Amino acid sequence: MSVTxxxxxxxxxxxxLVADFDAPIARVxxxxxxxxxxxxxxxxxxxxxxxxxxxxxxxxxxxxxMTGPAGEKSRGWWRVTSVNPPTSLEFTDGFADRDGIPVADxxxxxxxxxxxxxxxxxxxxxxxxxESREQMEELVRMGATDVFVQTVGQMDALLAGDANSAP
Amino acid sequence: MVVGKxxxxxxxxxxxxxxxxxxxxxxxDATRRDILRRSVRGELSVSRLAEAYPxxxxxxxxxxxxxxxxxxxxxxxRGREQLVRTDPDxxxxxxxxxxxxxxxxxxxxxxxxGLLARDPDPGEGDPxxxxxR
Numbered sequence: 001m002s003v004t005x006x007x008x009x010x011x012x013x014x015x016x017l018v019a020d021f022d023a024p025i026a027r028v029x030x031x032x033x034x035x036x037x038x039x040x041x042x043x044x045x046x047x048x049x050x051x052x053x054x055x056x057x058x059x060x061x062x063x064x065x066m067t068g069p070a071g072e073k074s075r076g077w078w079r080v081t082s083v084n085p086p087t088s089l090e091f092t093d094g095f096a097d098r099d100g101i102p103v104a105d106x107x108x109x110x111x112x113x114x115x116x117x118x119x120x121x122x123x124x125x126x127x128x129x130x131e132s133r134e135q136m137e138e139l140v141r142m143g144a145t146d147v148f149v150q151t152v153g154q155m156d157a158l159l160a161g162d163a164n165s166a167p
Numbered sequence: 168m169v170v171g172k173x174x175x176x177x178x179x180x181x182x183x184x185x186x187x188x189x190x191x192x193x194x195x196d197a198t199r200r201d202i203l204r205r206s207v208r209g210e211l212s213v214s215r216l217a218e219a220y221p222x223x224x225x226x227x228x229x230x231x232x233x234x235x236x237x238x239x240x241x242x243x244x245r246g247r248e249q250l251v252r253t254d255p256d257x258x259x260x261x262x263x264x265x266x267x268x269x270x271x272x273x274x275x276x277x278x279x280x281g282l283l284a285r286d287p288d289p290g291e292g293d294p295x296x297x298x299x300r
Binding site: 002003006008010013014015017019021022023027028030031034037040041042044107109124126128130136 | 262264265266269271273274275277278279280281282283284287289
């Protein structure tokens, strides 16, 4: 298991996740810095991401879309606020409409990534903060489609592992 | 009970097996999952929903009833119509949002791990990668 700890601060709307990888910092950095690598992990298997623009410089950004099972596309963007290869990256992640224009009333999250050497591998700390409580509540109300999709995958796993237990 | 929190941050109280059964049953059908996705904004009536599926109004109404029993949607009467809304319950919206975010990031970290394991040393590839193209 790569995830070492998860801390949620409900007052500050912040998720802090620590993960340890058995790989050098430069390799882990490439997961972020190489768009072909990024698109292999950003979206869930049911909604793979395709990265279009990818410019990890301050003021630069990333544009991407995720393609769902029926071919539907949902677009997103990053705006890079700080970058220090290969150890740190900070960006805002948000939703875009079909033309790639950021959607104003959808939630944005500010994401900070820190990579440090740890036990011969790499420790990654991801801190994600909802930038507005109102937008966050909108997200909850929407029920976040991808969560449903992921949940169904989790259900499959649960059912497979728990098929014979009594209800 | 492993199912402490399950759907869209929707918390199923531990040990309430019947609620979990309802939830699994409700989500085990592709039409019902689609109804959930369409109803997130709470703007569609049962009859509008029914137009989207090759089945009778009564059949769609039955699907909505199953979702309602599982606590996944609420119905709200407006005029002559009943609007269906996907309804994460009020456990605390911040909690739900952060649970969702946690699920998303755990999935991402798992995929990152998988990539690192399968592909420990990818070539440098196209040197223009990493920039706008």
